[in-house]
Amino acid sequence: MRVRIDEKDFINYPFLKESQNFVSGYAGSPERFLLTSTGKAALAHAKDRILSSIAGKSGLKAADRAAIPTDSQGIKVIVSGYALARVIISCMKDRMIIDRFSRSEAQNAYECLIDEEPGKKVFVATSLGIDIDADVVPLVSYVELSAGMREERWRLVNRDIERGMVKVKKNETDEILRESIRVTISRNLPLPIPLGICEVLAPVVKEISEAEQQHLLEQFGSVEESSFPPCMQALILALSAGTNISHPGRFALTAFLHNIGMNSSDIIGLYCRAPDFDLSRTMYQVQHISGRGGTEYTAPSCAAMRTTAVCVKKDQLCERVSHPLSYYKQKKRNDKKKFTAQSGNMLVDRNAGGAHGEKEACNGENIRDSRGHQQGEHNQENNKKNQS
Numbered sequence: 199m200r201v202r203i204d205e206k207d208f209i210n211y212p213f214l215k216e217s218q219n220f221v222s223g224y225a226g227s228p229e230r231f232l233l234t235s236t237g238k239a240a241l242a243h244a245k246d247r248i249l250s251s252i253a254g255k256s257g258l259k260a261a262d263r264a265a266i267p268t269d270s271q272g273i274k275v276i277v278s279g280y281a282l283a284r285v286i287i288s289c290m291k292d293r294m295i296i297d298r299f300s301r302s303e304a305q306n307a308y309e310c311l312i313d314e315e316p317g318k319k320v321f322v323a324t325s326l327g328i329d330i331d332a333d334v335v336p337l338v339s340y341v342e343l344s345a346g347m348r349e350e351r352w353r354l355v356n357r358d359i360e361r362g363m364v365k366v367k368k369n370e371t372d373e374i375l376r377e378s379i380r381v382t383i384s385r386n387l388p389l390p391i392p393l394g395i396c397e398v399l400a401p402v403v404k405e406i407s408e409a410e411q412q413h414l415l416e417q418f419g420s421v422e423e424s425s426f427p428p429c430m431q432a433l434i435l436a437l438s439a440g441t442n443i444s445h446p447g448r449f450a451l452t453a454f455l456h457n458i459g460m461n462s463s464d465i466i467g468l469y470c471r472a473p474d475f476d477l478s479r480t481m482y483q484v485q486h487i488s489g490r491g492g493t494e495y496t497a498p499s500c501a502a503m504r505t506t507a508v509c510v511k512k513d514q515l516c517e518r519v520s521h522p523l524s525y526y527k528q529k530k531r532n533d534k535k536k537f538t539a540q541s542g543n544m545l546v547d548r549n550a551g552g553a554h555g556e557k558e559a560c561n562g563e564n565i566r567d568s569r570g571h572q573q574g575e576h577n578q579e580n581n582k583k584n585q586s
């Protein structure tokens with residue numbers, strides 16, 4: 199007999215259809231709901247939920263779980279907070295936030311499922327289309343699930359495939375379940391949210407954007423070219439040598455530089471070195487990737503870089519990462535330990551030409567980045583934040 203889940207389970211598995219039906223049953227329109235006391239509490243919870251995911255706090259500790267209210271009102275606040283969080287990140291249209299949120303939520307649910315009674319675990323898995331007793335996954339599902347998995351063992355080339363089914367080990371089922379939750383949560387994001395609702399949520403969106411920016415600066419600190427992964431170094435070298443780089447290469451480099459906190463004007467300055475440089479086209483492309491069009495892009499993973507032939511000159515550290523941003527973070531940490539007093543920053547050397555000097559030679563204009571900063575303002579801001 200199939201086990202039923204109750205309202206308390208919606209706290210742990212708010213992505214289930216049953217949880218969403220539960221919210222629809224009492225919330226009504228988002229505008230009205232936000233005016234109620236439950237709606238206000240849910241909005242605060244939604245904000246905390248997104249901020250936790252940005253800060254990389256995935257998973258609820260046992261102590262936190264014990265503090266979760268399980269009365270009817272508490273359940274409504276938490277489950278509708280999850281739904282509101284999806285609305286907020288849809289208004290933000292920021293791929294990085296969507297990815298972090300989905301991963302964090304999947305991790306929360308995964309930690310609950312590990313200790314869950316078997317019947318409920320099967321219920322959740324079945325709702326997601328996963329047979330937890332099977333030792334194979336259909337190829338199409340596997341490709342979608344493994345796209346977000348970073349370890350080499352999940353790559354299709356390292357798997358046995360038979361008649362359209364991919365073999366998985368018994369001890370990998372929980373991870374597959376977690377990925378399935380992540381895919382389910384992120385599948386329809388960003389949702390098409392009416393402008394009026396996004397306007398109501400604008401103050402929260404602003405607060406979260408600022409927190410994200412701060413986290414980014416704390417996480418990556420100042421831009422250090424010496425810590426760039428080999429693929430990005432190679433793309434910059436190609437540009438410096440006056441070579442035209444492929445579209446995937448441009449996209450990867452621009453998104454990477456934007457993700458580590460370089461402003462649009464500095465990125466555009468870099469492209470001045472390309473033989474086919476066209477200021478207005480480059481400005482459009484860089485600002486589009488940086489989020490002016492409403493969607494901020496994240497640099498492609500190593501797996502995606504391989505498929506577009508821009509993963510080159512792999513080194514030892516590459517074997518331990520699955521994303522150029524992880525490489526950068528790790529290398530920076532290692533370099534900091536080794537050379538505390540040294541900083542190899544030839545890209546954005548503000549005193550000695552480099553990107554700025556060349557950019558001015560390119561256009562002599564003031565370029566504003568996607569957040570509306572003028573050249574230099576962003577860097578001053580970064581420096582202030584880094585110092586504080």
Ligand code: SF4
Nearest residue numbers: 427429500503509516
């Ligand atoms: S493995 Fe990743 S980080 Fe290393 S060169 Fe390839 S894409 Fe870049």
